[in-house]
Amino acid sequence: xxxxxxxxxxxxxxxxWYSFYRKVIGKRPNLQIIGHVxxxxxxxxxxxELQPDxxxxxxxxxxxxxxxxxxxxxxxxxxxxxxFVSDNSSPDIAEEALSTGAGGYVVKSNAASELLPxxxxxxxxxxxVSAGLAAHNFVTSNRGIxxxxxxxxxxxxxxxxxxxxxxxxxxxxxxxxxxxFGAIQLYDSANHVLKIVAQHGFETDFLDYCxxxxxxxxxxxxxxMEARTRIVVKDVASxxxxxxxxxxxxxxxxxxxxxxxxxxxxSGKLVGIVSTHYSxxxxxxxxxxxxxxxxxxFLAEINE
Numbered sequence: 489x490x491x492x493x494x495x496x497x498x499x500x501x502x503x504x505w506y507s508f509y510r511k512v513i514g515k516r517p518n519l520q521i522i523g524h525v526x527x528x529x530x531x532x533x534x535x536x537e538l539q540p541d542x543x544x545x546x547x548x549x550x551x552x553x554x555x556x557x558x559x560x561x562x563x564x565x566x567x568x569x570x571x572f573v574s575d576n577s578s579p580d581i582a583e584e585a586l587s588t589g590a591g592g593y594v595v596k597s598n599a600a601s602e603l604l605p606x607x608x609x610x611x612x613x614x615x616x617v618s619a620g621l622a623a624h625n626f627v628t629s630n631r632g633i634x635x636x637x638x639x640x641x642x643x644x645x646x647x648x649x650x651x652x653x654x655x656x657x658x659x660x661x662x663x664x665x666x667x668x669f670g671a672i673q674l675y676d677s678a679n680h681v682l683k684i685v686a687q688h689g690f691e692t693d694f695l696d697y698c699x700x701x702x703x704x705x706x707x708x709x710x711x712x713m714e715a716r717t718r719i720v721v722k723d724v725a726s727x728x729x730x731x732x733x734x735x736x737x738x739x740x741x742x743x744x745x746x747x748x749x750x751x752x753x754x755s756g757k758l759v760g761i762v763s764t765h766y767s768x769x770x771x772x773x774x775x776x777x778x779x780x781x782x783x784x785x786f787l788a789e790i791n792e
């Protein structure tokens with residue numbers, strides 16, 4: 489995310505969604521809501537007057553639908569980036585929305601996990617679409633090709649295993665968060681499992697368990713993978729989230745608290761999980777912010 493303040497205009501006729509945007513955007517101090525309008529004509533007028541950096545735009549709007557509003561916004565505020573956030577999950581509608589010059593398309597049912605990654609991607613000039621639409625040609629036509637013009641494997645594990653940036657990323661996260669242990673797992677999309685590709689501080693029995701456990705595993709990393717959101721376990725000893733066997737494994741490894749953060753790329757696909765572990769309860773809120781900042785930089789680097 490850019491270091492300066494990003495001015496955001498919200499366009500949605502549902503007050504509940506305005507409240508949701510306000511809550512999510514409030515997590516990022518460099519995002520500032522400068523207006524909220526409820527129909528397409530107002531959106532065009534406010535875009536012309538305010539010249540926002542980013543517009544979150546619904547499609548089903550009164551007076552003027554979001555698709556036509558986006559086309560007019562391009563004329564009156566060409567520097568504004570547009571991110572559609574819509575109930576409509578039709579690939580045809582998403583394709584038409586992207587054809588207006590918008591930077592991304594998020595289906596509202598996915599917004600809880602995808603909105604901030606989508607905003608970050610669009611502000612960096614990357615295209616973002618919801619995970620359920622990512623297989624369609626309008627999304628993948630410009631992806632899967634490296635800067636050298638060679639095809640790249642869409643499976644994150646096969647594409648990135650052995651990358652020198654991964655241990656560097658882990659070292660940076662551990663230093664910034666004062667972690668005692670840490671790991672990066674890449675997502676093997678062919679088998680729908682996580683595989684450890686870099687770690688620090690763990691013994692063999694712990695690594696063997698985590699590297700062979702499938703979807704049934706109750707680890708924080710697997711839960712983060714399935715929910716596509718950060719999992720924080722403040723105190724392993726008292727938290728009921730883990731089975732007694734896995735809790736015992738953690739405590740024998742001297743792990744008392746954990747955070748596991750999903751790495752989601754600019755197209756909305758899961759790349760993997762970065763986790764940090766502590767020999768004391770309660771990872772600090774500052775540690776979590778450092779993880780977010782470093783993850784954003786890492787994802788930008790591997791998507792170049």
